[in-house]
Amino acid sequence: MSSLKIERDTVTETVKNAVTDHAVNKGGFVGSAAAAVAEAAHGQLPGTSGKHPISAVVGTALTGGRKNAGTKGYLAAYLQQLEDHPLRTKMLTAGTLAGSQELLASWLAKDRNKHGNYFTSRVPKMAAYGALVSAPLGHFLIWVLQKIFSGRTSLRAKILQILVSNLIIAPIQNTVYLVAMALIAGAKTFHQVKATVRVGFWRVMRVSWITSPICLAFAQKFLPENTWVPFFNLVSFIIGTYINTVTKKKRLAALRKKHFGDSRDSRAPGGSSVVGGPRPGGVGPEDYPPLGPNPPY
Structure with missing residues (x-):
């Protein structure tokens, strides 16, 4: 089981890196979006865990973009109200x-x-x-x-x-x-x-x-x-x-x-x-x- 988990994690990491490399090389809106998703998947986008990269990127866009990533924007406040x-x-x-x-x-x-x-x-x-x-x-x-x-x-x-x-x-x-x-x-x-x-x-x-x-x-x-x-x-x-x-x-x-x-x-x-x-x-x-x-x- 341990070796299987390591192999699966390795494949996942390889796919993430491939997406990142492709996004950087491609450029443009699609490339930028793919790069942001890949960054969120790595957990490198401030305020994100890497568990939900697409929703993290959408949430970041809705709350003011990368410069406000990790801060308490409208979406974060709404999700907090949903929880409370x-x-x-x-x-x-x-x-x-x-x-x-x-x-x-x-x-x-x-x-x-x-x-x-x-x-x-x-x-x-x-x-x-x-x-x-x-x-x-x-x-x-x-x-x-x-x-x-x-x-x-x-x-x-x-x-x-x-x-x-x-x-x-x-x-x-x-x-x-x-x-x-x-x-x-x-x-x-x-x-x-x-x-x-x-x-x-x-x-x-x-x-x-x-x-x-x-x-x-x-x-x-x-x-x-x-x-x-x-x-x-x-x-x-x-x-x-x-x-x-x-x-x-x-x-x-x-x-x-x-x-x-x-x-x-x-x-x-x-x-x-x-x-x-x-x-x-x-x-x-x-x-x-x-x-x-x-x-x-």
Whole structure:
């Protein structure tokens, strides 16, 4: 076992040195990035241990660059809050991201309320959902997942962890998400909530099954466990913003066609433009979950 460990460490060191030499010779942005990762992998970047070189380099870039490496920057302060107050920090993070996602998607899709504002009633509702529902649920489920696989680092264990995440945890999270979206959209009966879940479940699951294994494998390899939930929230923010924006645009196009007879003609009677303006009659994507078609309420 000893000789095997020495041989493995020698191979690892050789690879690191090769990456460093290649980066120095190549130069440019790619070369500089590779050199920084190699330096962090050696533990030579101030404030880093060498255990997570890529996240160390990203963290250094986010907190002011090499000149501030090892100092208490924004990312370091955030990670400290995650360690000291994990649930509270995750709730604030998820609430901010959920509200920002809705606001950003509305702006990108030019989706305004009847008063002409992008800050629709969905924004605070989504923020509340992120902080009070999504974050506590994600915190608990990820804690259970990490508890089950604590100390198990074999390839088989990592694959099992991904399977459990996708076949058990993801369906729970997505079902709760769709129920919350139905309620935010105005569902008032069990039938309406059930219709939303039935229509949207497999659409959401397909997205999860594509992105979740990649994200979880990345987290297993490069990120400390206490950063997993915020990382997943960030990925969900990017994907959710895209899907929400596309859905809003399609919904607005359908509304224009319904109210004015032609999706290509964006002018209301009297010549007032509705492209990027208030919704016709004050209704539209705000009444409708961002994933999946509108259920027959």
